[in-house]
Amino acid sequence: MISDLFFYQLLLVGLLWLCLRLHGMWPSERVMPGATRPPPPLPPRKRSSDPKPFPGLTRKPPCAACEQAHEHVPQPPGCPPPRIVPTRGRPRQVDTSRHFCPHPNCAYQGWTGRGNIRANGHPSGGPWRQLYCLKCQGYFQETQGTPMHGKRVSPDLLVWAIGALAEGLGIRAVARVFEVDPNTVLQWLVEVADHAAAFSQYFLHDVRVTQVQLDELFALLSAVKDGEVSEAEAVQRLSRSPHWVWAAIDPESKVLLALNIGDRTLAMAQSVVHQVVQVLAPGCVPLFLTDGFKEYATALLTHFGQWVQSPRHQDKGPAPKPRWMPQSGLLYAQVVKTVRRRRLVHVRRRVVFGTLEAVQQVLGVWLADQHRLRGAPQPQPAPACGGDWASRFHAVQGRGRLAPAAGIVSCVL
Numbered sequence: 001m002i003s004d005l006f007f008y009q010l011l012l013v014g015l016l017w018l019c020l021r022l023h024g025m026w027p028s029e030r031v032m033p034g035a036t037r038p039p040p041p042l043p044p045r046k047r048s049s050d051p052k053p054f055p056g057l058t059r060k061p062p063c064a065a066c067e068q069a070h071e072h073v074p075q076p077p078g079c080p081p082p083r084i085v086p087t088r089g090r091p092r093q094v095d096t097s098r099h100f101c102p103h104p105n106c107a108y109q110g111w112t113g114r115g116n117i118r119a120n121g122h123p124s125g126g127p128w129r130q131l132y133c134l135k136c137q138g139y140f141q142e143t144q145g146t147p148m149h150g151k152r153v154s155p156d157l158l159v160w161a162i163g164a165l166a167e168g169l170g171i172r173a174v175a176r177v178f179e180v181d182p183n184t185v186l187q188w189l190v191e192v193a194d195h196a197a198a199f200s201q202y203f204l205h206d207v208r209v210t211q212v213q214l215d216e217l218f219a220l221l222s223a224v225k226d227g228e229v230s231e232a233e234a235v236q237r238l239s240r241s242p243h244w245v246w247a248a249i250d251p252e253s254k255v256l257l258a259l260n261i262g263d264r265t266l267a268m269a270q271s272v273v274h275q276v277v278q279v280l281a282p283g284c285v286p287l288f289l290t291d292g293f294k295e296y297a298t299a300l301l302t303h304f305g306q307w308v309q310s311p312r313h314q315d316k317g318p319a320p321k322p323r324w325m326p327q328s329g330l331l332y333a334q335v336v337k338t339v340r341r342r343r344l345v346h347v348r349r350r351v352v353f354g355t356l357e358a359v360q361q362v363l364g365v366w367l368a369d370q371h372r373l374r375g376a377p378q379p380q381p382a383p384a385c386g387g388d389w390a391s392r393f394h395a396v397q398g399r400g401r402l403a404p405a406a407g408i409v410s411c412v413l
Contacts, residue, residue, distance in 0.1 A: 056323025065274035094119035106136035292336035
């Protein structure tokens with residue numbers, strides 16, 4: 001009977017033989033005579049993180065708002081009509097120098113302080129005075145062109161109702177509180193909104209600011225609150241509907257430079273930037289801060305661009321075509337936020353036009369002014385914020401409401 005030791009020795013010999021066979025059959029890197037070893041493969045190239053310079057555009061981006069403004073250029077007023085000096089009767093006691101004749105066929109239409117307006121009592125004992133134009137012999141009330149015109153309701157009731165609407169109370173709720181019809185409240189709201197827009201357009205001009213924040217907002221659907229529709233589906237639906245609220249605000253004075261409602265498209269971005277340009281003073285080019293919506297860059301380049309002739313790189317051949325480039329003083333940066341489950345998890349910065357040093361300088365001066373006005377020492381940025389301006393800037397955005405611009409420095413305060 002053969003012992004187990006013999007089988008173990010036989011198995012060991014077989015394994016050694018198998019190792020020798022595999023070593024002989026395994027391909028080796030033996031260099032044949034006259035052959036050259038191939039060069040080692042190059043390491044993969046790493047993409048540069050430095051931003052590439054803007055190459056420029058061969059055509060100026062079109063803007064429908066600019067074209068419409070050029071078509072309807074308001075004519076400058078001509079010479080003022082002669083002042084009418086009363087020669088009969090006693091001196092007038094009612095000051096009408098701030099009123100003007102609204103009739104389109106009157107030569108004194110739109111001119112104030114020309115002496116052509118006279119007070120004519122209170123018709124039917126009403127609260128508003130009637131005015132009379134000596135030139136066209138027309139009558140009109142002193143509330144002409146205001147939300148009070150043609151209203152029989154008391155001014156206090158109208159003011160309180162509009163104030164309740166401005167505070168967020170619904171139309172039907174205001175109608176129940178003040179005991180009026182909801183359609184009447186809706187009509188008041190429309191008239192006051194038109195008057196406020198005209199008032200803002202007339203008085204808000206030649207504004208000088210150092211930075212402007214632009215953002216587009218969408219209303220939070222009740223179905224999202226109830227969980228019936230996800231946020232992604234809600235954004236997809238709203239992207240095809242004109243329910244986006246566009247806002248441009250100056251964070252220093254908290255003044256809304258532009259406010260509009262429309263689609264989330266390039267045309268709407270062009271319109272909002274056009275409104276901001278109409279409000280700004282000539283030659284004022286502030287720092288623009290937006291979210292990651294790419295159409296802002298085109299809109300800003302349309303209104304703050306210029307033709308630049310590229311230098312020649314060869315002595316012969318045609319000259320390079322001019323490029324539409326941003327102005328030298330234009331600063332534009334984006335803050336791209338990543339939100340997961342309604343929580344801000346990451347903030348990424350990106351300078352589109354200008355340099356990072358110039359953007360940091362503008363924001364640093366503004367933050368220093370804010371701390372100086374508050375009378376508190378300027379704190380150092382927290383380590384979690386990274387100390388960069390992307391942490392300090394949060395665009396005017398929110399769901400269903402305008403977030404206060406003072407929250408920009410929430411990370412460093």
